[in-house]
Amino acid sequence: xxxxxxxxxxxxxxxxxxxxxxxxxxxxxxxxxxxxxxxxxxxxxxxxxxxxxxxxxxxxxxxxxxxxxxxxxxxxxxxxxxxxxxxxxxxxxxxxxxxxxxxxxxxxxxxxxxxxxxxxxxxxxxxxxxxxxxxxxxxxxxxxxxxxxxxxxxxxxxxxxxxxxxxxxxxxxxxxxxxxxxxxxxxxxxxxxxxxxxxxxxxxxxxxxxxxxxxxxxxxxxxxxxxxxxxxx
Numbered sequence: 001x002x003x004x005x006x007x008x009x010x011x012x013x014x015x016x017x018x019x020x021x022x023x024x025x026x027x028x029x030x031x032x033x034x035x036x037x038x039x040x041x042x043x044x045x046x047x048x049x050x051x052x053x054x055x056x057x058x059x060x061x062x063x064x065x066x067x068x069x070x071x072x073x074x075x076x077x078x079x080x081x082x083x084x085x086x087x088x089x090x091x092x093x094x095x096x097x098x099x100x101x102x103x104x105x106x107x108x109x110x111x112x113x114x115x116x117x118x119x120x121x122x123x124x125x126x127x128x129x130x131x132x133x134x135x136x137x138x139x140x141x142x143x144x145x146x147x148x149x150x151x152x153x154x155x156x157x158x159x160x161x162x163x164x165x166x167x168x169x170x171x172x173x174x175x176x177x178x179x180x181x182x183x184x185x186x187x188x189x190x191x192x193x194x195x196x197x198x199x200x201x202x203x204x205x206x207x208x209x210x211x212x213x214x215x216x217x218x219x220x221x222x223x224x225x226x227x228x229x230x231x232x233x
Contacts, residue, residue: 002148003201004193005233007167009042009049010127011188013061014106017041020052023105027083028124045069046124051188059219059227064107065184066170066177068099070115070125076100079112079123090179101179109181129168133183134224137161140171143222146201166191190229198230 014020021032021041032041032052040053040061046069053061071079080100083089087102099113117125134140137159141151149163159173172183195211195218203209208221217231 002165002193003197004147004166004191004230006192007048007127007130007189008192008231009051009188009190010065010067010130011040011051011053011059011061011190011227012065012104012106012108013055013063013186014052015054016105017052017054019105024050024052027086029082046126048127049190050127053188059188059229060186062108062184062187062226064109064182065187066109066111066131066181067127067184068111068113068129068168070117070128071112071123072117072125073097073114075123076112076114083112092178101181108184109179111179111181127167129170130187130189131170131172131177131181131183132187132224132226133174133185134171135173136223137171137173139223143202143205144169144171146205147198147228148201166193185225187226188229189226190231192233193230195230195232198228 024043025032030043032043035042039056040051042049042051083102090101092099097114099111101109101111103109115125141161144163149165149169151161152164153162158175161171163169176182195215199209199218206220207223210219212219220228
């Protein structure tokens with residue numbers, strides 16, 4: 001049983017906040033709001049906050065993160081047409097769904113993929129996949145399985161595993177993947193869930209555990225240095 005119920009936020013590190021803000025406001029058609037005393041901004045992409053953060057605090061936000069946002073089937077072509085005016089998009093089809101890929105100014109690989117949803121949520125349906133770079137695939141798999149993720153696919157040629165939970169999580173040992181994307185390092189993932197259950201599940205395997213706000217939130221650092229914050233629903 002999963003101790004995590006939804007991905008609420010994904011942190012991305014950016015070199016220049018103004019540049020990143022302008023990029024995402026323009027291309028994702030979202031308005032950013034200031035957070036963290038002006039060192040970061042947040043954009044709501046269908047229920048998940050993208051946190052764009054300058055190097056200033058810990059967690060920092062991930063470097064070269066490959067992440068995917070959903071678009072309803074009927075809205076995908078509109079996203080492709082709008083983005084193709086600015087990018088040489090790459091497309092890949094998975095079964096009956098297609099994804100497009102492009103890069104932001106800080107090297108994050110942005111994916112928008114078709115999702116079978118009825119609520120258009122203003123054209124995006126949240127972050128449904130994040131790719132993390134890990135040193136030891138077996139160790140990382142054991143850690144995330146303890147949190148309730150379940151394996152659904154493994155790489156044949158490259159060391160990777162796909163896990164399903166409140167969202168899809170791809171764990172990659174270092175390599176270039178689709179669209180030359182890389183797995184993120186020191187990523188910042190924020191979930192709704194049960195904080196004390198998360199501590200019980202992985203506390204002994206984590207690099208660090210910080211209980212916050214009268215046990216209503218816990219921040220866990222996984223064996224590869226990724227930060228997971230679990231807040232009580």
